[in-house]
Amino acid sequence: MRTDSVVEAFDEAADAYDQVGVDFFGPFGAELVRRADVKRAERLLDVGCGRGAVLFPAARAVGRDGHVTGADAAATMVDLTGAEAARRGLRQVTVVVGDAQEPAFPAGSFDVVTAGLVVFLLADPHAALRAYARVLRPGGRLAVSTFADQDPAYGQAMRAMAAHLPADAGRPPTPDPMFASAEATMAAVAGAGFGDITCTEFSVVSRFSDAEHWLTWCWSHGARALLRQIPADRLPAATADGKAVMWGDRAPGAELSMTTTIRVVVAGAPGSDT
Numbered sequence: 001m002r003t004d005s006v007v008e009a010f011d012e013a014a015d016a017y018d019q020v021g022v023d024f025f026g027p028f029g030a031e032l033v034r035r036a037d038v039k040r041a042e043r044l045l046d047v048g049c050g051r052g053a054v055l056f057p058a059a060r061a062v063g064r065d066g067h068v069t070g071a072d073a074a075a076t077m078v079d080l081t082g083a084e085a086a087r088r089g090l091r092q093v094t095v096v097v098g099d100a101q102e103p104a105f106p107a108g109s110f111d112v113v114t115a116g117l118v119v120f121l122l123a124d125p126h127a128a129l130r131a132y133a134r135v136l137r138p139g140g141r142l143a144v145s146t147f148a149d150q151d152p153a154y155g156q157a158m159r160a161m162a163a164h165l166p167a168d169a170g171r172p173p174t175p176d177p178m179f180a181s182a183e184a185t186m187a188a189v190a191g192a193g194f195g196d197i198t199c200t201e202f203s204v205v206s207r208f209s210d211a212e213h214w215l216t217w218c219w220s221h222g223a224r225a226l227l228r229q230i231p232a233d234r235l236p237a238a239t240a241d242g243k244a245v246m247w248g249d250r251a252p253g254a255e256l257s258m259t260t261t262i263r264v265v266v267a268g269a270p271g272s273d274t
């Protein structure tokens, strides 16, 4: 249930996802690949691949002798990302519809699993980590990113819009405690059998040309799961409240920048000799 409505929102958003002129998923994805130290000829699984923020840098890193499998539960994400890989002539890329919680691949299939900004969306992120350990070869690597710090105004703007939800609308589930701190995330990764665990942070500044640009961006990613539940007759007031909170004293036509920090956890698969 939780995953279904989230996946529906991403499926609706897929056309615009990461395509509205905002630095966000692209730089985070490229950094995840860099910190995972992806090498030529490696076999990599990218779960929750979206529009390829992780997948395309990974495809460059593994080169023609490697292979990258992107899996996403949203069929439109898969269609668009697969088409983009074909347009770029990336024969080392396959994109499939697949579950990030239970990737359906034989044990030991991959040298690297990447999970960029997806595990906190899953009903059982601990089960997902155990599944990644299973599909990695001994000595393989896992690289996972989660949110660390978001601009406080962003959270306030989301809450201002959520105040317009009907009483019977679903509310976002309480995040699993494993996302509360770097230590908790590392402990969860260790609990799934991984070793050699590091956790580092990385920040990106996103710029919005005006309040409408910010709102367009909100519809293009996971915030859509909230916005799509607000009845059409309440949406103008809800989005006006969100923009007012986000812009504060600035004029709606003024530019705004927002800093977001992620955690990148890199770990060695069970049986790792590194």
Ligand SMILES: C[S@@+](CC[C@H](N)C(=O)[O-])C[C@H]1O[C@@H](n2cnc3c(N)ncnc32)[C@H](O)[C@@H]1O
Pocket (backbone or CB within 6 Å): 003, 006, 007, 010, 011, 018, 025, 026, 029, 047, 048, 049, 050, 051, 052, 053, 054, 071, 072, 073, 074, 077, 098, 099, 100, 101, 115, 116, 117, 118, 121, 122, 222
């Ligand atoms: C925030 S986006 C991240 C996409 C990409 N990794 C990136 O960094 O831009 C989350 C992605 O996970 C996908 N997703 C959500 N739940 C999923 C699940 N259970 N299995 C597979 N993909 C899922 C969504 O469709 C979406 O494409």
